[in-house]
Amino acid sequence: MEAFLALAKALADETRVRALMALRQRELCLCQLIELLGLAPSTISKHMSLLKQAGLVVSRKQGRWVHYRLAPAFDATVRVAQEWTLEALARAPVVRQDAKRLRAILRLDPTELCRKQCV
Amino acid sequence: MEAFLALAKALADETRVRALMALRQRELCLCQLIELLGLAPSTISKHMSLLKQAGLVVSRKQGRWVHYRLAPAFDATVRVAQEWTLEALARAPVVRQDAKRLRAILRLDPTELCRKQCV
DNA sequence: CTAACATTTCGTTGTTTGGCGAAACAACAA
DNA sequence: TTGTTGTTTCGCCAAACAACGAAATGTTAG
Numbered sequence: 088m089e090a091f092l093a094l095a096k097a098l099a100d101e102t103r104v105r106a107l108m109a110l111r112q113r114e115l116c117l118c119q120l121i122e123l124l125g126l127a128p129s130t131i132s133k134h135m136s137l138l139k140q141a142g143l144v145v146s147r148k149q150g151r152w153v154h155y156r157l158a159p160a161f162d163a164t165v166r167v168a169q170e171w172t173l174e175a176l177a178r179a180p181v182v183r184q185d186a187k188r189l190r191a192i193l194r195l196d197p198t199e200l201c202r203k204q205c206v
Numbered sequence: 207m208e209a210f211l212a213l214a215k216a217l218a219d220e221t222r223v224r225a226l227m228a229l230r231q232r233e234l235c236l237c238q239l240i241e242l243l244g245l246a247p248s249t250i251s252k253h254m255s256l257l258k259q260a261g262l263v264v265s266r267k268q269g270r271w272v273h274y275r276l277a278p279a280f281d282a283t284v285r286v287a288q289e290w291t292l293e294a295l296a297r298a299p300v301v302r303q304d305a306k307r308l309r310a311i312l313r314l315d316p317t318e319l320c321r322k323q324c325v
Numbered sequence: 326c327t328a329a330c331a332t333t334t335c336g337t338t339g340t341t342t343g344g345c346g347a348a349a350c351a352a353c354a355a
Numbered sequence: 356t357t358g359t360t361g362t363t364t365c366g367c368c369a370a371a372c373a374a375c376g377a378a379a380t381g382t383t384a385g
Binding site for chain 2: 363372373374375376377382383
């Protein structure tokens with residue numbers, strides 16, 4: 088029950104599901120998610136931490152950067168939650184818009200991107 | 207996105223998913239859910255209203271009583287949400303205990319139940 | 326009609342949650 | 356070392372939410 092509620096709560100916030108959808112194709116580092124979602128670093132960090140605790144994403148530290156990607160779901164409940172979300176939101180306007188903006192963000196140099204955010 | 211978030215939020219509360227699980231086999235009237243879940247009538251009513259708005263349950267008015275049952279899910283997103291929940295929580299201790307208590311509630315003599323039992 | 330009763334709505338209260346900024350932390354660079 | 360930088364933690368505030376009781380609603384019984 089606890090694990091299920093953690094999943095449902097993780098999916099009950101628009102910012103978090105937008106982040107989740109952005110990870111569909113590739114892993115992203117926190118600064119890229121910050122740029123995409125337009126919220127404070129501490130806020131995004133907290134959201135990603137919640138998604139991680141629920142088992143929906145995993146993180147990988149590479150130097151100073153933390154990369155997030157969809158969790159390989161060994162657990163059936165997590166896998167169904169992921170599939171449910173991906174399927175339900177694939178055509179949502181916000182998600183499509185994010186996908187477009189993400190392509191632009193990925194064209195930028197990650198280092199420059201982070202520097203830009205520090206201003 | 208709105209409909210998805212309504213579903214996720216509806217499933218992000220233990221009382222509501224317990225109610226949902228109790229409706230697996232048969233429809234129940236509000237007073238039976240009140241008895242099962244042990245909360246105030248107004249609280250349960252509000253929870254059921256939320257589940258209904260999300261599309262997870264439907265209600266049927268019969269006399270003074272309102273019966274709730276799982277919604278026949280024509281919408282794929284709703285159906286997957288229902289299946290995800292039913293599958294994930296089928297073996298949860300609280301849910302099993304509720305199922306047991308529910309059998310007792312359904313066995314109670316209507317007269318003794320005064321305000322709680324439905325015909 | 327009036328009374329009784331199941332349910333809903335409304336207003337209040339205490340808790341949870343999402344947001345931010347400042348400071349702490351961690352990893353690299355000079 | 357010292358400074359820079361990406362991320363996280365902490366403390367705070369405002370909004371959202373779950374719970375209750377009282378009052379309103381709607382329905383059947385007398």
